[in-house]
Amino acid sequence: MSNKYELIIAAEKQFAKEVTxxxxxxxxxxxxxxxxxGMFIIDFLRRTSAISRYTRHFMFPRQLAIDAARNxxxxxxxxxVNSRLAADIESWLNSLNINSLQLARAQQRxxxxxxxxxxxxxxxxxxxxxxxxxxxxxxxxxxEAHVRELTTAEAEIDRAIIEKMGNDEKLKEKLQLEAQQxxxxxxxxxxxxx
Numbered sequence: 001m002s003n004k005y006e007l008i009i010a011a012e013k014q015f016a017k018e019v020t021x022x023x024x025x026x027x028x029x030x031x032x033x034x035x036x037x038g039m040f041i042i043d044f045l046r047r048t049s050a051i052s053r054y055t056r057h058f059m060f061p062r063q064l065a066i067d068a069a070r071n072x073x074x075x076x077x078x079x080x081v082n083s084r085l086a087a088d089i090e091s092w093l094n095s096l097n098i099n100s101l102q103l104a105r106a107q108q109r110x111x112x113x114x115x116x117x118x119x120x121x122x123x124x125x126x127x128x129x130x131x132x133x134x135x136x137x138x139x140x141x142x143x144e145a146h147v148r149e150l151t152t153a154e155a156e157i158d159r160a161i162i163e164k165m166g167n168d169e170k171l172k173e174k175l176q177l178e179a180q181q182x183x184x185x186x187x188x189x190x191x192x193x194x
Contacts, residue, residue, distance in 0.1 A: 004122050004132060008066055011129035015185055016058035020051045022181035023174070061107055064088055065114030066122075072115070073122055085111060103160035110153040117146055130193050140194030147186050154179065 068081045089107050093099035117136075121129075124136035137143040158175045165171055 004124075004126075005066065005070060007129050007132065008118060008121055009063075012059060012062050012066075013055055016055040017051050018185055019058070019178060019181040020054040022184065023054075023177050060092055061089075061111050062114060065111045066118045068111070069115045069118035069122055073119060098161060098164050100160060100164045103157065103164055106153065106156040106160045110150065110157060113146070113150050113153055117150070130189075133189070134193050140190060143194065144190065147190070151179075151183065151186075154182070 064085055068085055071081055072078065085108065086104075089104055089111070090099060093103060093107070120136035121132040124132045126132040126135050133143060137146070158179065161175065162168070162172060
């Protein structure tokens with residue numbers, strides 16, 4: 001199970017990096033990038049920071065989910081796992097200053113879906129992330145159903161964030177661009193596997 005765990009974590013981190021790069025690339029370069037020598041270094045550092053920050057936020061609920069899936073498969077009680085998850089979600093949202101009941105529930109729903117997904121992957125046979133998905137789901141339709149459910153849960157998280165943070169157009173635009181990049185990458189995964 002350890003090797004599968006590492007495969008899944010590595011694939012999720014790579015996914016987060018690809019999404020971030022897709023979002024950052026859509027931001028146009030300013031005239032200063034062409035006029036000021038060394039501006040590309042500043043841009044590189046900014047992009048590196050954005051990738052790191054997004055990966056941390058993207059991975060936190062996924063790390064909770066894969067750890068929970070592993071713990072459940074190793075025999076931990078579901079009530080204990082759920083109790084730890086609720087506390088971790090609340091602590092994480094508090095650290096970001098965006099805790100709300102609606103957002104916590106939306107995060108829990110997405111994490112529950114990810115726990116089911118990761119449990120399937122951890123039980124599946126395979127030597128790569130793609131093989132794990134293929135063997136866990138067996139068909140394009142089954143995997144697409146998971147992706148649809150997860151996309152719906154993630155959209156609910158975005159709505160809860162917007163409600164908590166206020167109706168900020170820049171925030172809406174950023175969340176929409178991230179959602180588009182996630183969808184694009186998930187479609188590529190579907191095409192590569194099935």
